[in-house]
Amino acid sequence: MTTIRATYLRMAPVSVPILAIVTALAVAAVAVLASGSDPLVAYGALIEGALGSPERIATTVGRATPFIGTALAMAFAYKAGLFNIGAEGQILAGALLAAWVGTWSFLQGWPGVVLIPVVLAAGTVGGFVWGLVPGVLKARTGAHEVITTIMMNFIMSLLAVWLVNSLDPIILRDPDVSVARTRPLPEAARLWELVPGTKLHLGLFIMLGLVAATAWVLDRTTFGFEVRAVGTNPESATYAGMNVNRITILAMALSGAMAGLAGAGHVSGAEGFLSPGVFVNVGFDAIAIALLARANPWGIVPAALLWGALLSGAPLMQQRAGMSTDLVRIIEATVLVFIAGDAMIRWLFRIRSNGEVSTA
Template sequence: MSAPVAETPAPAPQPSAARPRATSFWRSTALPSLLSVVMALVVGAVLIALSDDDVRAASQYFFSRPTDTFVAVWQSVTQAYAALFRGSIINLSADSVAGVLGPLANTLLFATPLIAGGLAVAIPFRAGMFNIGTEGQITVAAVFAAYVGFAFALPPVVHLVAAVLAGLLGGALWGAIPGVLKATTGAHEVITTIMLNYVARFGILFALGTTYFQREGRADPISPPIPDTAALPALLPFGRLNWAFVIALAAAALAWWLINRSTVGFRLRAVGANPEAARTAGMSVPRTYVTAMVLAGTFAGVAGVSQVLGSEKVLTGGISAGLGFDAITVALLGRANPLGVVAAGLLFGGLKAGGLTMQATTGTSLDIVVVLQALIVLFIAAPALISAVFRLRSTGAGVGQLSKGWNG
């Protein structure tokens, strides 16, 4: 009889790659960003308390009745943040659907250009570039979209599509300029985009002073109104929220696909991680730089279109309203990840919408909201501080290494 053949033990099941990847994303990206927001809210609470009149009055007799000071601090902070919540999420004390859901609609309205602008900063990050020119790209996109909107008489659907495409084209062309300069001359995109911001800022003021753009009978720099045929339709029966929000979400989904599933995204990430290695592998680094900036300008064009065809429906010198610089903050908080950019845009939209209610209800200065945004960026840029405070493992790269640290 032959000896029995020993059975080969079945291989142990391997853990799914999706779970470690999701865990890594949570620990390295989501958790540090969330804790940065928490830290900013804590510091903001201190500032709110210090600026409150009742707190200062109670602190004058702190040693005789310390509880009065603590109660005043608690009331000032909770009332301010409760007003921030009511103005940004939901107002349960309202007596109509519009009043209850109006704050959320305002949050989504304010978040729309921030999401699109944040994508315009996040995409070049992946290629190792820092796009400071989102402000100018939004402005130029708005000029292109507005001109097609008020200067041409087209059928309703055709008019809207033409105006939107014109805005995207304007942003793409303005974004292509620093990309081409970097690819052909090596000019740093930070310098060129900053300078192009000034060109766009004063260029729109010049354009609004000409007969092509200035509204007839007006001496101030303002264009004719955007007709209904070229305006983005409302998304809800109340408020100013319009279909630009849906377009921004679609743009975020497209950006995620481009980065994670397309050949273009692979080249962007490869060049951002190591340009020399990408060049050795046969990739055209200059062409990748141009592609990144064209994509950035196109996404910024979504923000410009949302402003001029959606919420404002008129072109003015302040159409960008500093959104391009806020978009940098959104991209940093979102860690150059499209999903993170959406979340950060919603957060900053909520801060903007709720800050107005907070100021009107409690008298807390609206500048506190700006301080909160700055603190969030500060803590995002100091991951070692977040790790030390919350006893975490190293959270990875800071702001200066985002373009290389989030390519995986």
């Protein structure tokens, strides 16, 4: 009996998020009922829409792919004690640079082994620069990164709209199509689709590689040690001889680079061009996903998949249960409330938290 109980408590890092999701679905069912639909039908459709066929699963995973990069960016910065709200701008900076560089005329005709790395590198640089600026501002002037990254988001989203929409002069816009988007990347610069007809592409493995690399850097390298030290106790880090300012700047820039790489992957893999509105809310959902994963790099993968599933299942739910796709947002929000307030879940399911030990 006690061992069962002990195992139950030891499973808390996994069981608490799962129980939070279940509880959130139960609570959101009230909203479904209130809107006059049957929760079982709605949830059944949601699950079927997300996972009902190989293609649907592929779509779900494809939608999750950019979330992995942006949530990882958020989590990495968080380990350094930084609250990077700027993944939204950084993913766009990366996507924009990738979409532009990929269409440079002198690059045309080169094979994929050259073009794909060039496009991905361009995206990484774009995100790096967009993260570097708030990092430098934080380290040199003390400007809070929450404020500066939000402002950087505005700058980038409006800059992207102008660069891509402008007809006079034409800057990045593809004049051959009626909608506002950049000119298409050459076929050779495209990441391969994994399941034809879905937006699941090789970028998934790039993102998984990034997760592995980030986890390894944080856990096994001196730089990762410095990042965690600065993030946990900057004063001890200074005492230990670490250059807190340098580490802050680098962590913020690398965080941006991760989001930028995600943006380049999306342009190269899913779309082949950039339309400026495609990443709306991706950066903000990243905050939620990183929170759900408790900033653990590997935890981000299932959390991002959950997000992808909710988004890709929503249309079928709307169709079957005759309700708004906005309900998915309510479910997401409810999940977050229970994750953020995990004390509620721990109380509800009698999972004691650690650190209750007191002496004196």
